[in-house]
Amino acid sequence: MKARVTVTLKTGVLDPQGKAIEGALRSLGIEGVASVRQGKVFDIELEGTADRAKAEELLKQAADKLLANTVVENYSVQVLG
Amino acid sequence: MKARVTVTLKTGVLDPQGKAIEGALRSLGIEGVASVRQGKVFDIELEGTADRAKAEELLKQAADKLLANTVVENYSVQVLG
Structure with a gap:
């Protein structure tokens, strides 16, 4: 049986890595x-x-x-069968 | 508009981090x-x-x-609307 657990930061918790990715995307010319x-x-x-x-x-x-x-993190569990 | 990009290792690519998690789960008594x-x-x-x-x-x-x-990685894109 396959399953997927997804772990994400809770709202309000700072995510410097995400911020860095935002900046990098902008400097690569990906707008929006x-x-x-x-x-x-x-x-x-x-x-x-x-x-x-x-x-x-x-x-x-x-x-x-x-x-x-x-x-600081939320998780969700999906059983894929 | 919200979206989610999921990046996973391709089949056949070794995942030492995953192996370590397997071991840790076992030693925590989570079987199966x-x-x-x-x-x-x-x-x-x-x-x-x-x-x-x-x-x-x-x-x-x-x-x-x-x-x-x-x-070494696959990705999938989901636009969540």
């Missing part, structure tokens, strides 16, 4: 970008779980414990 | 994870473009020129 915020994505392959709900539970645990810093 | 591959996600706000096709074109340019290294 108002803001950029960078996040992380984890493509996870699960084994031995046919149960979607169980898989989601497992991934939420993984995100809470390791993949995301829930003080 | 067969593999992890890490990628990047860019949440981009566009201004002055109401045209979906034009926005996609712009984002593809941005990904080709800056956001992704197309030698």
Whole structure:
């Protein structure tokens, strides 16, 4: 079973990396970008779980414990089947 | 207009970071994870473009020129409207 966990910064948390990318895009001549915020994505392959709900539970645990810093980051879990 | 560019490693390209996460999950007692591959996600706000096709074109340019290294990475562009 495949799944994707997407981790993004919470609103209001500064993102200097995103700001740098904004500047770089502008200097490359790509106009029309108002803001950029960078996040992380984890493509996870699960084994031995046919149960979607169980898989989601497992991934939420993984995100809470390791993949995301829930003080400054949000995460979303998608089970792709 | 909001958009998301997701950058992932091409199949066959080694991902030591993903391997480390796999190991860490196992040692945290989270079982059932067969593999992890890490990628990047860019949440981009566009201004002055109401045209979906034009926005996609712009984002593809941005990904080709800056956001992704197309030698080892794939990217996908989603315009969220």
